[in-house]
Amino acid sequence: MDVIEAMNSCRAIRYFKTDPIPDETLEGLIHAATRAPNPGNSQGWEFIILTDREIKAALSESISQVIGGTVEALEELGGGLESLDPVDRRMLQGAQHLAGSLADVPAIILVCGRKIYPPMEPQESFVWSTCYPAAQNILLAARQQGIGSCFTTFQQTCEPQLRELLNIPDDIYVCAFIPLGYPDTDKVNFGPLARKPIEEVIHRNGWEG
Numbered sequence: 001m002d003v004i005e006a007m008n009s010c011r012a013i014r015y016f017k018t019d020p021i022p023d024e025t026l027e028g029l030i031h032a033a034t035r036a037p038n039p040g041n042s043q044g045w046e047f048i049i050l051t052d053r054e055i056k057a058a059l060s061e062s063i064s065q066v067i068g069g070t071v072e073a074l075e076e077l078g079g080g081l082e083s084l085d086p087v088d089r090r091m092l093q094g095a096q097h098l099a100g101s102l103a104d105v106p107a108i109i110l111v112c113g114r115k116i117y118p119p120m121e122p123q124e125s126f127v128w129s130t131c132y133p134a135a136q137n138i139l140l141a142a143r144q145q146g147i148g149s150c151f152t153t154f155q156q157t158c159e160p161q162l163r164e165l166l167n168i169p170d171d172i173y174v175c176a177f178i179p180l181g182y183p184d185t186d187k188v189n190f191g192p193l194a195r196k197p198i199e200e201v202i203h204r205n206g207w208e209g
């Protein structure tokens with residue numbers, strides 16, 4: 001599979017089989033992550049591979065409470081999930097399922113970073129410009145091997161607990177929370193992405209409108 005095919009079919013997968021992912025495969029995804037561009041070749045990334053079921057279960061409970069609160073708020077406003085358009089409804093339902101099943105997700109990679117660039121005056125913006133390309137490389141390398149993934153910010157719903165459980169130092173930014181597993185093809189699979197036509201987003205030689 002070439003990289004363009006991987007990009008064109010790399011859907012967010014939120015329903016996984018429980019089959020384990022071999023350690024060497026997970027390490028290969030980190031290898032791919034560290035091929036990403038990064039400012040000044042500073043390589044300020046760090047990666048946590050999470051496979052411990054007890055830790056995943058604890059995080060699942062916390063994340064599910066937050067997402068459940070979002071659903072409850074929708075219900076209080078009237079209509080609940082049914083008030084959303086079909087795409088948003090599927091995404092929220094998928095997020096609910098993923099949060100509630102994290103204990104059984106084969107692996108999670110946390111993409112983390114340090115504020116180290118530029119050396120004389122490190123800035124937070126360069127942490128994100130380091131970690132997000134690395135995260136994208138993980139998604140594409142996983143897709144190439146038939147492994148599903150989903151770029152999430154679940155860490156924001158449980159960061160104090162996450163830091164305590166995983167002993168993450170205070171100076172480390174947790175930038176992405178990526179569940180990984182083989183897709184449960186009864187519910188979801190890889191396929192074409194729904195995106196705007198490029199004609200709607202191209203501006204040639206200036207911003208013409």
